[in-house]
Amino acid sequence: MLFWQMAWRNVWRYRRRSLLTVLTIALGLAFTILMRGIGDGFHEQMVDNSVRAQIGHIEIHRSGYQHDPALLKMLPDVQLLERIVSRTPRLRGFSFRVLGDGLASTAENSAGVSIVGIAPQAERSVTAIDRAIITGRFLDDGMSRPVLIGERLSQSLGARLNDKVVLMVQAADGSMGAQLFRVAGIFRSGSPELDRGVVYLLRKDAQSLFSIAGGLTEAALLLDSSHSVAEAQQFLTTRLSGQPVEVLPWYVVEPFLRQFIELDDAFFYIIVLILFIVISVGILNTVMMSVFERVREFGVMMALGTKPRQVVRLVVQEAAVLAVLGAALGALLGSASTIGFAYTGINLSSYAAGASALGITTTVIHPELTSRNLIFSDLSVVVVVLLVAFYPAIKAAGLKPVEAIRHI
Amino acid sequence: MAQIELIGVSKTYRDHVAVHALTALNLAIEKGEFTAAVGPSGSGKTTLLNLIGAIDTPDTGTIRIAGLEITSTPADQLAEFRLRHLGFVFQSFNLFPVLSVMENLEFVPALQGVPKPERVRRAERLLEGVGMLELRDKRPGELSGGQQQRVAVLRAILPEPDLVLADEPTANLDSENAGLLLDMMERLNRELAVTFLFSTHDPAVMGRARRLIRLRDGRLIGDEKQEP
Numbered sequence: 001m002l003f004w005q006m007a008w009r010n011v012w013r014y015r016r017r018s019l020l021t022v023l024t025i026a027l028g029l030a031f032t033i034l035m036r037g038i039g040d041g042f043h044e045q046m047v048d049n050s051v052r053a054q055i056g057h058i059e060i061h062r063s064g065y066q067h068d069p070a071l072l073k074m075l076p077d078v079q080l081l082e083r084i085v086s087r088t089p090r091l092r093g094f095s096f097r098v099l100g101d102g103l104a105s106t107a108e109n110s111a112g113v114s115i116v117g118i119a120p121q122a123e124r125s126v127t128a129i130d131r132a133i134i135t136g137r138f139l140d141d142g143m144s145r146p147v148l149i150g151e152r153l154s155q156s157l158g159a160r161l162n163d164k165v166v167l168m169v170q171a172a173d174g175s176m177g178a179q180l181f182r183v184a185g186i187f188r189s190g191s192p193e194l195d196r197g198v199v200y201l202l203r204k205d206a207q208s209l210f211s212i213a214g215g216l217t218e219a220a221l222l223l224d225s226s227h228s229v230a231e232a233q234q235f236l237t238t239r240l241s242g243q244p245v246e247v248l249p250w251y252v253v254e255p256f257l258r259q260f261i262e263l264d265d266a267f268f269y270i271i272v273l274i275l276f277i278v279i280s281v282g283i284l285n286t287v288m289m290s291v292f293e294r295v296r297e298f299g300v301m302m303a304l305g306t307k308p309r310q311v312v313r314l315v316v317q318e319a320a321v322l323a324v325l326g327a328a329l330g331a332l333l334g335s336a337s338t339i340g341f342a343y344t345g346i347n348l349s350s351y352a353a354g355a356s357a358l359g360i361t362t363t364v365i366h367p368e369l370t371s372r373n374l375i376f377s378d379l380s381v382v383v384v385v386l387l388v389a390f391y392p393a394i395k396a397a398g399l400k401p402v403e404a405i406r407h408i
Numbered sequence: 409m410a411q412i413e414l415i416g417v418s419k420t421y422r423d424h425v426a427v428h429a430l431t432a433l434n435l436a437i438e439k440g441e442f443t444a445a446v447g448p449s450g451s452g453k454t455t456l457l458n459l460i461g462a463i464d465t466p467d468t469g470t471i472r473i474a475g476l477e478i479t480s481t482p483a484d485q486l487a488e489f490r491l492r493h494l495g496f497v498f499q500s501f502n503l504f505p506v507l508s509v510m511e512n513l514e515f516v517p518a519l520q521g522v523p524k525p526e527r528v529r530r531a532e533r534l535l536e537g538v539g540m541l542e543l544r545d546k547r548p549g550e551l552s553g554g555q556q557q558r559v560a561v562l563r564a565i566l567p568e569p570d571l572v573l574a575d576e577p578t579a580n581l582d583s584e585n586a587g588l589l590l591d592m593m594e595r596l597n598r599e600l601a602v603t604f605l606f607s608t609h610d611p612a613v614m615g616r617a618r619r620l621i622r623l624r625d626g627r628l629i630g631d632e633k634q635e636p
Contacts, residue, residue, distance in 0.1 A: 300504075304516050306487065402464040
C-alpha cells in the first residue's frame with residue numbers, strides 16, 4: 001500500500017509532464033478505439049450488405065454443394081429442415097431457394113445468368129431485394145411467370161419492364177428446358193455481381209424449369225447480427241448431424257469478403273503497432289526522466305533496505321498509474337467519439353464509385369463499439385506501458401546505493 | 409565478539425587518479441557505543457560508514473557486523489541485512505519528499521512487515537518524545553532543516569536497528585539544532601542501547617562522543633575513549 005501511495009504521489013510530483021503523458025496515452029487509445037470501431041462498423045455493414053443481398057448469415061446445402069454446385073444436389077427432407085431451421089437461435093428469417101445456371105435471352109441479346117427461384121414472402125425476410133426494385137414490382141405468387149432482373153442485365157439484354165425473356169437451362173433429367181418469362185421488375189442492388197448476372201423467379205417456376213418438382217437447393221438464414229453466427233451454426237450443426245447437409249457461415253460462402261476484412265484488420269493492426277511504438281517512446285522518455293531525477297532517492301531507499309525488485313515494483317507501479325489513468329480517459333474519449341459517430345454516421349459517399357467497383361456498397365459507416373474492442377485496446381495499452389517501464393525500472397534497481405546517494 | 413569488526417580493510421576509488429580512501433584499517437566497535445569518526449575532508453570517514461553500512465564494498469579485508477561477514481554476502485541478502493539491522497542518517501536528510509513525516513517513519517517498518525497499527529504507535533511515541541507529534545502529517549518540504557534531520561534520526565531508530573550510521577548529521581544544521589539532534593541521539597543511545605557511529609569534523613560535536621576514531625588519508629591515526 002505504501003508503494004502505491006508513493007507511486008501515485010511521485011506521478012503527481014511532475015504534474016504537467018504526467019498530464020501530458022496521460023493525455024498521450026488517452027489520445028492514442030481513443031484513436032485506436034475509434035478506428036477499431038469504424039473498422040468493426042464498416043465490416044459489419046459490409047457483411048450485412050452481403051448477407052442482405054443474397055447469401056444470408058448461414059446457408060444450408062446438401063453436403064458437397066459448396067465445393068461442386070450441381071442441380072441434383074438437392075436438400076433432403078425439407079420439412080424436417082424447415083422445422084429445425086425455424087427454431088434456430090437469433091433467427092430473423094429464412095428462405096428456401098432453387099439455384100441453377102442458365103442462359104437469358106431476348107430478341108436483342110443473351111447472357112449467362114444465375115437463376116434463383118424464391119418464395120417472395122420468405123425472401124423478403126432474408127434479403128433486401130424487394131427494396132432494391134427501381135422499376136416495376138417485386139415477385140408475387142399470383143403473377144404469371146414473372147422475373148426480376150438487375151439493372152445492368154436489363155441493359156445488356158435490352159430488356160425493359162414487361163418485356164419477354166427466355167430462360168434456357170439444362171434440366172435435372174438432362175433435357176434442355178426453355179421457358180418464356182416476363183420482366184416484372186428491375187432492381188439495383190449495388191452489387192455488380194447481382195445486378196449483371198442474377199435472375200429471380202418464383203420458386204415453383206424454377207422447379208418447373210429445372211424439372212425438379214418440389215426440389216430445393218438451399219436454405220438461407222438471416223440472423224440478428226453476424227456476431228450470432230457461431231451460436232446459430234452450432235445449433236444447426238448439432239440438430240442436423242444425421243442429415244447429409246452442410247451448414248455454412250457467410251464467410252465460407254463468401255471467402256473474398258472474409259479475406260478483405262482480414263486484410264483490412266491487418267492494416268489496422270499495423271497502424272496500431274506504429275501508434276503504440278510512438279506512445280511507448282513517449283512513456284519511456286517520461287519514466288526515464290522520472291528515474292534519473294530521483295537517483296539519490298532510489299539510493300536512499302536501497303540503503304534503507306529496499307530490495308532491487310521492490311524498486312522495480314515502484315517504478316512499474318508509477319507507470320501503471322499513468323497507464324490506468326490514460327486507459328480510463330482514452331476509453332472514455334474513444335467510446336464517446338465512437339458512439340457519437342455511430343449516431344451521426346461517417347459519410348463516405350464521395351468515395352462510393354471506387355468502393356462500388358470493389359463490390360462495397362456501404363457509403364455511410366456507423367462505427368460499432370464492442371466490449372472486445374474496449375478490452376483489447378485498454379489491455380494492450382496498459383501492457384505496452386508496463387513493458388516499456390521495465391527498462392527504466394531495471395536501470396533504477398541496478399543503481400549502486402553508494403553512488404546513487406552521491407548523485408546530484 | 410565486537411558488534412562491528414574491520415580487519416585489514418582497504419578501499420581505493422579509481423576515477424582519473426587512484427584515491428586511497430581507506431588503507432589496511434583494523435577496527436572493532438562494541439554494542440552500545442557512541443562513537444565519532446573524525447578527521448578532515450577526504451580522510452575516509454564517509455567511506456568507513458558506507459562500508460560498515462554495506463552500501464559499498466572494500467577492495468580487500470573483512471567486515472563483520474553482528475557476526476555476519478558482509479563482504480561475502482550477496483546484494484539481495486545485504487539489502488535484507490540493512491533492513492533488519494542498520495539505520496542510516498544522511499548529511500542532507502534525504503527524507504522522501506512525497507511522504508509525510510509519519511509515512512517517512514513508517515517506511516522501513518513497512519518494508520520489515522511490521523503491522524500498521526504497531527508502526528504508527530511506535531512513530532507517535534518517538535515523535536511525542538521529541539515534541540514533534542503535531543508535525544506528523546507535514547511533508548519534509550514544510551519542515552526546517554533541524555526538524556527534517558530529527559525526523560531522519562527517528563526514521564533510523566524506529567525500526568529498532570542494532571546500529572545507526574550517521575554521516576555528518578549536523579553538517580547542515582545551526583548550532584542550536586545540532587545540539588538538539590545530539591541530545592536526541594545520546595538519549596536514544598542510552599535508553600535503547602543502540603550503537604551509534606557518526607562522522608563529523610565539527611569539534612563541538614566531537615566533544616559529545618564517548619569514543620573518537622581519528623582518520624587521516626584513509627589511515628587510523630587515533631582511537632581514544634573520552635568522557636562526554
